[in-house]
Amino acid sequence: MKYYALLIALLLLGCKNEVKKVPEKPITETQARELKIITAPDELLGDLFAEIQLNQVFEDGKTFVDCTAKFPYDEIKRNYEQQKNDSTFNLTTFVHANFEVPTAISSDFKSDTTKTAVEHVTALWPVLTRASDQENELSSLIPLPKSYIVPGGRFREVYYWDSYFTMLGLVESGEFELIENMLDNFAHLIDTVGHIPNGNRTYYITRSQPPFFSQMVKLLAAHKGERVYQKYKEPLKKEYEFWMDGAESTSYAINHAVLTPVGVLNRYYDQGDTPRQESYREDYTQVEKTSGGTKMYRDLRSGAESGWDYSSRWFADGKTMETIETTDILPVDLNALMYGLEEVLLTAFQDNSEFTTTLKKSMENRKEFLNRYSYNETLGVFEDYNWVASEPTGVISLATVYPLFFKMTTQEQADGVATYITQNFLKPGGVVTSANHTGQQWDAPNGWAPLQWMTIVGLENYGHHELAKTIATRWIALNEKVYENTGKFVEKYNVEDMTLDAGGGEYPVQDGFGWSNGVYLALKNHYKKDENKL
Secondary structure (H helix, E strand, C coil), X not given: CCCCCCCEEEECCCCCCXXXXXXCCCCCHHHHHHHCEECCHHHHHCHHHHHHHHCCCCCCHHHHHCCEECCXXXXXXXXXXXXXXXXXXXXXXXXXXXXXXXXXXXXXCCCCCCCCHHHHHHHHHHHHEECCXXXXXXXXXXXXXXXXXXXXXXXXXXXXXXXXXXXXXHHHCCCHHHXXXXXXXXXXXXXXXXXXXXXXXXXXXXXXXXXXXXXXHHHHHHHHCCHHHHHCHHHHHHHHHHHHCCXXXXXXXXXXXEEECCEEEECCCCCCCCCCHHHHHHHHHHHHHHCCHHHHHHHHHXXXXXXXXXXXXXXXXXXXXXXXXXXXXXXXXXXXXXXHHHHHHXXXXXXXXXXXXXXXXXXXXXXXXXXXXHEECCCCEECCEECCCCEECCCXXXXXXXXXXXXXXXXXXXXXXXXXXXXXXXXXXXXXXXXXXXXXXXXXXXXXHHHHHHHHHHHHHCCCHHHHHHHHHHHHHHHHHHHHHHCCCECCEECCCCCCCCCCCCCCCCECCHHHHHHHHHHHHHCCCCCCCX
């Protein structure tokens, strides 16, 4: 069975978000270099790529797209065409002969369980740190000029929104140089690629992730002063332009921008409409089963851009992947993050220009959207809004805390959110992502470090100190319990039943783990014995 992916290449230098269509005849590596484009594995390998992924040469499809070719891709393709019809040909053998298989990060790290959890996390920073990259045309890795932290496990590259929560722990460890290196890398990606991709891999180039770059800048500025805002003001502006591209159009929705009665708001929107390369088989099988077509591919990809891959938030029926409709939804968290980006931009651009006037108006629009379309007065929570159906999605998740984190709400609204969390989301191990048990990893019974942080800080912002401290205390205890039992910090946790591991998703629970380490250190240090709040 073969699947021919749409050949898309994105210009690397001197372009702003321009997508260049490649002729139907596949381009060579030499042509790709001459065109200065980023070429992903599916484009370089053509139908061989689909054969490898659909036949599941590796259990995890991400393993293959992270492989490094031992020979030029054109040579590998030629050899494949010459050998594939031979009676002795074996695809798995061929792949291992032509590609170097990557290893999982930190899996071979031997934990010393006589050390405290804090000591363990601190000892992991060097393990998860990657030095500046060397350019390698035989790898899918997009090289970065300075050192950075990877999450761990199968995640061997930097990840956009993970990095903010990892940085919270780096602050506690005094690793400010490393934080600034990571910010420099993100600024480099914005300047060269046009945005911060999901991760620094060529197969992630069509999408970003929740835009936390502004909050990273704000975090570093709190420790290094105002010069940080000035250093990154232009990359911040370029990131904003990426997310708002299409905002000046009269069309209803272009890319991430959606025109609404209260102004332009944002959605998650991947530029691609083919299977994700790292999850090619899963996406292809899903779409073939439901005849979902290119719209479903884009919704799957856009769900990955949200970071919540996957959750009942994106499902029309609130239950099943078959009804995914990510691009139809105006997410509460994304629009709160954009509000935060606009706020940081106003700090960086302290003038009375047309740009800052536009920023202020957009911030007002986002607050009006929350109040008029997103806030559920009956339940006292914020919901995502389906702009196609012109109604809230009806799925309540911890995205409801983002407006509290960015101080966009009234005290009364924040009180309602706090009450709802206490009654519905507070569990023995912290707060659960949603109340829905769908089998998806961004639903019950799982809890995630970034959402614990956003919830705790959001509640603290509105005086709900005891609830915030309860969540933090339970989460810290769960992290430490798992560490004592396994010697590891992991990607996600089961907060409903602390005797069970977290589950769901397209891959096993990963160890490492960047954002769990970062949030744990930040909470552990902030909630001292005598303190009640952050």
